[in-house]
Amino acid sequence: MLLINCPYCGPRPEAEFANGGQAHIARPADPMSLTDDEWAAYLYMRDNTKGLHHERWRHANGCGRFFNASRDTTTDVIKRTYRMGERPEAEHQGAKP
Amino acid sequence: MTDTYRVRRGDGAESRNAVHFTFEGKSYQGLAGDTLASALIANGVHLVGRSFKYHRPRGFVSAGSEEPNALVGVGATQSRYTPNLLATQVEIYEGLVAESQNRWPSLETDAGFLNEYFSAFLPAGFYYKTFMWPRMAWKKLYEPVIRRMAGLGRAPAEPDADRYTQVFAHCDVLIVGAGPAGLAAALEASNSDATVILCDEQAEMGGSLLSDRSASIDGMQAADWARAALDELRKRPNVKLMSRTTAFGWYPHNFVGLNERVTDHLANPAANQPRERLWQVRAKEVVLAAGAIERPLVFTDNDRPGIMLADAARTYVNRYGVVPGKQVVVFTACDSAYRAALDLKAAGAKIQVIVDLRKSASGHWVDKARAEGIKVRSDSIVRGTSGRLRVKSAQISNAQGGDAETVACDLILMSAGFTPSVHLFSQSRGKLSYSEELRAYVPGESVERERSVGACKGLFALDSVIESGAKGGRDAAAKAGFPPRGERSYTVSARSVGADAFIGSVMADHQAEKRAWVDFQNDVTAKDVRLATREGFRSIEHVKRYTTTGMATDQGKLSNMNALGVVSKQIDVAVPKVGLTTFRPPYTPTTFGSFAGQSRGDLFDPVRKTSIHPWAEAQGAQFEDVGVWKRAWYFPQVGEDMHAAVARECKATRESVGIFDASTLGKIEIVGKDAAEFMNRMYTNAWTKLEPGRLRYGVMLREDGFIMDDGVVGRMATDRFHVTTTTGGAARVLSMMEDYLQTEWPDLEVWLTSTTEQWSVIALQGPNARRVLEPLVEGIDLSADAMPHMSVRQGRICGVPTRLFRVSFTGELGFEVNVPAGYGRAVWEAIFAAGKSYGITPYGTETMHVLRAEKGYIIVGQETDGTVTPDDAGLGWAVGKAKRDFVGKRSLSRPALVREDRKQLVGLLTTDPKAVLEEGAQIVLDPTHPIPVPMIGHVTSAYWSATLNRSIALALVRGGRSRMGEELSIPMPDGVIKAKVVDSILFDPKGERLNA
Amino acid sequence: MLSPAIMRSNALSPMRSSGTTAASATTLSILPDAAKLVFRGKTEAIEAAGAHFGVKPSLEACRFAAVGGRSVYWLGPDEWLFQAVNEDPIEVFGGMSVALQAQACSLVDVSHRSDGIAVAGPTAALVLNHGCPLDLSLKAFPVGMCTRTVLGKASLLLSRSEEHVFHVDVWRSFAPYVWQFLDEARSLS
Numbered sequence A: 001m002l003l004i005n006c007p008y009c010g011p012r013p014e015a016e017f018a019n020g021g022q023a024h025i026a027r028p029a030d031p032m033s034l035t036d037d038e039w040a041a042y043l044y045m046r047d048n049t050k051g052l053h054h055e056r057w058r059h060a061n062g063c064g065r066f067f068n069a070s071r072d073t074t075t076d077v078i079k080r081t082y083r084m085g086e087r088p089e090a091e092h093q094g095a096k097p
Numbered sequence B: 001m002t003d004t005y006r007v008r009r010g011d012g013a014e015s016r017n018a019v020h021f022t023f024e025g026k027s028y029q030g031l032a033g034d035t036l037a038s039a040l041i042a043n044g045v046h047l048v049g050r051s052f053k054y055h056r057p058r059g060f061v062s063a064g065s066e067e068p069n070a071l072v073g074v075g076a077t078q079s080r081y082t083p084n085l086l087a088t089q090v091e092i093y094e095g096l097v098a099e100s101q102n103r104w105p106s107l108e109t110d111a112g113f114l115n116e117y118f119s120a121f122l123p124a125g126f127y128y129k130t131f132m133w134p135r136m137a138w139k140k141l142y143e144p145v146i147r148r149m150a151g152l153g154r155a156p157a158e159p160d161a162d163r164y165t166q167v168f169a170h171c172d173v174l175i176v177g178a179g180p181a182g183l184a185a186a187l188e189a190s191n192s193d194a195t196v197i198l199c200d201e202q203a204e205m206g207g208s209l210l211s212d213r214s215a216s217i218d219g220m221q222a223a224d225w226a227r228a229a230l231d232e233l234r235k236r237p238n239v240k241l242m243s244r245t246t247a248f249g250w251y252p253h254n255f256v257g258l259n260e261r262v263t264d265h266l267a268n269p270a271a272n273q274p275r276e277r278l279w280q281v282r283a284k285e286v287v288l289a290a291g292a293i294e295r296p297l298v299f300t301d302n303d304r305p306g307i308m309l310a311d312a313a314r315t316y317v318n319r320y321g322v323v324p325g326k327q328v329v330v331f332t333a334c335d336s337a338y339r340a341a342l343d344l345k346a347a348g349a350k351i352q353v354i355v356d357l358r359k360s361a362s363g364h365w366v367d368k369a370r371a372e373g374i375k376v377r378s379d380s381i382v383r384g385t386s387g388r389l390r391v392k393s394a395q396i397s398n399a400q401g402g403d404a405e406t407v408a409c410d411l412i413l414m415s416a417g418f419t420p421s422v423h424l425f426s427q428s429r430g431k432l433s434y435s436e437e438l439r440a441y442v443p444g445e446s447v448e449r450e451r452s453v454g455a456c457k458g459l460f461a462l463d464s465v466i467e468s469g470a471k472g473g474r475d476a477a478a479k480a481g482f483p484p485r486g487e488r489s490y491t492v493s494a495r496s497v498g499a500d501a502f503i504g505s506v507m508a509d510h511q512a513e514k515r516a517w518v519d520f521q522n523d524v525t526a527k528d529v530r531l532a533t534r535e536g537f538r539s540i541e542h543v544k545r546y547t548t549t550g551m552a553t554d555q556g557k558l559s560n561m562n563a564l565g566v567v568s569k570q571i572d573v574a575v576p577k578v579g580l581t582t583f584r585p586p587y588t589p590t591t592f593g594s595f596a597g598q599s600r601g602d603l604f605d606p607v608r609k610t611s612i613h614p615w616a617e618a619q620g621a622q623f624e625d626v627g628v629w630k631r632a633w634y635f636p637q638v639g640e641d642m643h644a645a646v647a648r649e650c651k652a653t654r655e656s657v658g659i660f661d662a663s664t665l666g667k668i669e670i671v672g673k674d675a676a677e678f679m680n681r682m683y684t685n686a687w688t689k690l691e692p693g694r695l696r697y698g699v700m701l702r703e704d705g706f707i708m709d710d711g712v713v714g715r716m717a718t719d720r721f722h723v724t725t726t727t728g729g730a731a732r733v734l735s736m737m738e739d740y741l742q743t744e745w746p747d748l749e750v751w752l753t754s755t756t757e758q759w760s761v762i763a764l765q766g767p768n769a770r771r772v773l774e775p776l777v778e779g780i781d782l783s784a785d786a787m788p789h790m791s792v793r794q795g796r797i798c799g800v801p802t803r804l805f806r807v808s809f810t811g812e813l814g815f816e817v818n819v820p821a822g823y824g825r826a827v828w829e830a831i832f833a834a835g836k837s838y839g840i841t842p843y844g845t846e847t848m849h850v851l852r853a854e855k856g857y858i859i860v861g862q863e864t865d866g867t868v869t870p871d872d873a874g875l876g877w878a879v880g881k882a883k884r885d886f887v888g889k890r891s892l893s894r895p896a897l898v899r900e901d902r903k904q905l906v907g908l909l910t911t912d913p914k915a916v917l918e919e920g921a922q923i924v925l926d927p928t929h930p931i932p933v934p935m936i937g938h939v940t941s942a943y944w945s946a947t948l949n950r951s952i953a954l955a956l957v958r959g960g961r962s963r964m965g966e967e968l969s970i971p972m973p974d975g976v977i978k979a980k981v982v983d984s985i986l987f988d989p990k991g992e993r994l995n996a
Numbered sequence C: 001m002l003s004p005a006i007m008r009s010n011a012l013s014p015m016r017s018s019g020t021t022a023a024s025a026t027t028l029s030i031l032p033d034a035a036k037l038v039f040r041g042k043t044e045a046i047e048a049a050g051a052h053f054g055v056k057p058s059l060e061a062c063r064f065a066a067v068g069g070r071s072v073y074w075l076g077p078d079e080w081l082f083q084a085v086n087e088d089p090i091e092v093f094g095g096m097s098v099a100l101q102a103q104a105c106s107l108v109d110v111s112h113r114s115d116g117i118a119v120a121g122p123t124a125a126l127v128l129n130h131g132c133p134l135d136l137s138l139k140a141f142p143v144g145m146c147t148r149t150v151l152g153k154a155s156l157l158l159s160r161s162e163e164h165v166f167h168v169d170v171w172r173s174f175a176p177y178v179w180q181f182l183d184e185a186r187s188l189s
């Protein structure tokens, strides 16, 4: 059971959380202006990352907030959790210095 | 019975009480503190089981949890019977009843032994080769036979009478293993404010120290030092000592599963003791002090009863005070077996010869053995043994071959060195590295916050073991934020036994390897392993699955390294390149009871009941499960079956008035100045113009355009909506709403609160509903003009506050009375009493389903399956076409969602009005079409309609709305049923009744 | 046509008599009925709500504040539970609504949504830890802390009012399960 650091409540056991899939996929502002392919990409296309993955969690049995976590999918190590609206740190985006 | 193999224990504590127990129906006597293994050995019993494939007689190989052979079933009654326990771990108590497994008809004469004569037909991979053809033979012939012959124990015939619990625990430092390294780690780590848990799988803590007669620490004999250290730890309030507790699994983020065996060793457990307690421990830091497991040598007929690991024999003598044999041959590749031989000799056994695989045996231990007059043969092997139910002799020759000498014996000790127990480290995803010196894997780079100390790290000399334990304990406490208050020093006096080791088969002659066992429990020989490599399996993961080596309940604790050695030599590839099989939890077999914990019987799942439930129960209602809710299904009267009850409930509701508990419906209160805007975005419908005091049926889609949920929504005020959802969808809908609100539209001033359990909902339906309610209601005008269909009013009923909905899911004049849940039952009873003169009839979910189906109202999850659009379901009218956007809108114009031939909701009337279709039945155009018959739809709902006096059905049919009047076929096992496509509204299509 | 027989029922009342007789250091008891309101909204609004209620709500996460029979529990960064023991929900709700008329917030009466259990005794934390995965040591879960969490397969609001006294607030339909779960844990520890 993972230990997840809720940005509001602190470290809590995974049993209190619900995973919300890949992070940083914003709903298009005007869906009707999108082509079918663009809309399908938003609906269905997700990364299958080996390594650092940014994902959403909700502290469902806690404060109820959605937030993001940067988790290494090979080790389950969570490098950082951060609130909705914040960006992952540059070093965690895989950007070369 | 006299235990002729009993000797004085090393520590002199001889005041042990006699304990009587039964094994294989025979009574024996042991002493308090014995394991079943040590007690049987004291009685000269070595034959304890039969092997898995060939049913060869087998005896004790080890003295611990790595034991591959001595599997026993324990328990005098079926409800307390546990299979697959290890005799080396089972502690005896007065009256214990145990039996061996894997034998038929008896342990001494076993019919399966014949398998060995057919061993030529049971090579590696025999499951794959033999049983693949013909296909039917597997089920009818092979499987039943294999099931009986295979020794996997038998499941108890009755439910487990014991109780089990689970507990979550937290500590700063968890130390796994209470041998020398673990004790030192605990002494150091707890010399701080850190909370420390020290656990050990054995009954007595101390590990190898308990079997050591030659070493001393701080001037004390090793076992005495261990007991003194434990006394000291016991006095520290920050330390929790847990014996009989196996750390069986490592889960992410320093979460370790411990299984505590609470009562298995007790003849009369107390009432408040669970049999086992599963501890789920979150530790800031972990110290792994799991020790090492001695490795067998692989030689021909190395599996006879009376052939055991050298250090195990030392444990039996020094710790339990039993000598496993009196005429001993020792076969070794390392010094530790000399130490064992000397201890056995001191206990009175005769050491016939020490056969040493090494080219030239020398050093302290060899000299000491020779000095004591023990014959030592270097560069030699035991290449065969004799004796059917107990070893009788060993054939000894030079390692390269040549003439063999036969030496009589009743015990052969073997040792190929020690394999560090890296199981938990590996489960923690730490990287292992191969040590050429130890011929074993040792912990490399860590991923989690842990460190390995002592023998599990590959350290075997007692002084370095204790030093590494102490350092690990200090490090763990400091890293957890509690630097120890000092360092203590340890004076260790012990002769090292070095680290010599061997892996693989010792046999020079490959032909002889057909009975050289690598995996005792799964009956895999060196020859099998070599055969697998010859057939092309080069990865150890593949060899494992092909030969089944390492796949038994012992998970290859003894066999994995030897299998690797055989493969490595055979294909001439270095061991690390051959790979290593994955270590998975549990470390040792763990009971299902422990994993289930309290989650059984009434506590398996929460059972959710409404406040009206007890009333329905008292009325004799039958209930159905909807999620974890119990809902009243129907209310049978004396002599009625379900069919009759439902027909009566339907008629009563249509003709006068029915009462229904709708409390399980999900409810969400949506409040804020942007509430209507939020509703516009979440639902397909338009909400802006809905006036306060009005209701609207709302449809919610997923972003992919398919129906997710539906429900009636009341606008209580401009900024307040009372939303209802399906019973099963309540949590999902609320979570999705929160998701959009928090992540997409945080600027909206609107907030959500679940009110599902705040309100009891009493549905009153039927032409007399208004007449029943009127006298009970205060402050609400129920007349059709003042309160039309789809409106909501607030007032009081029976003196308590209510939100009264005028709404109908039956097609009749109807109301849904929402009252605070604590008043639900009382209000229900008051309404029921008031309805008596109208013949008010309680109805359940089945009648509700029939009544709504007659009206063509859908049920999400029944008419929909996650691929149904509003238009498919005939709900196109509920989609606000003028709205710029709502969740799912964009998907509704995707090509696949606008195709003409999508499945659409229609009604079906069977040609034979008495034939009720089956829900889920497939619909075809031409049942005589050759298989596969193209399917054009399926039945979603089907009932007997008492109102219409015929069967009715709803169905999703390709292009269904353009097929009105068409006759379709529904092929069933008993024949084809014909049905005509009709509109989905089968009763009162104009809706005159609900506007009454 | 008001019926004087309409009395509020507690989902736990049937449990009162079914407790085990096992000797345990920890007791379970049913907490009295209370008016309970969920407040959600902006920070200015929560301050106004607290001022009217007479209890200053904690802005720190996972803490509750209490004055007499009234307490305010932090549930989330925009969510608090206002509780008034043995008070009439209609009155409390009415008063609060008026006070918050101009505020950006939501107030919802949930008085009947849940029932309360007190878990009291020196082994209370251990009993709760049979199903609750939180660290309940005084250091990690001090007196004055509250949080939603899980117990077995149920979700609930857990708070610590004294070193050896925890309060559990749980939705009605889950309350019997939680009671039985704790009772079983109590009898085995």
Ligand SMILES: [Zn+2]
Pocket (backbone or CB within 6 Å): A006, A007, A008, A009, A010, A059, A062, A063, A064, A065
């Ligand atoms: Zn949180």
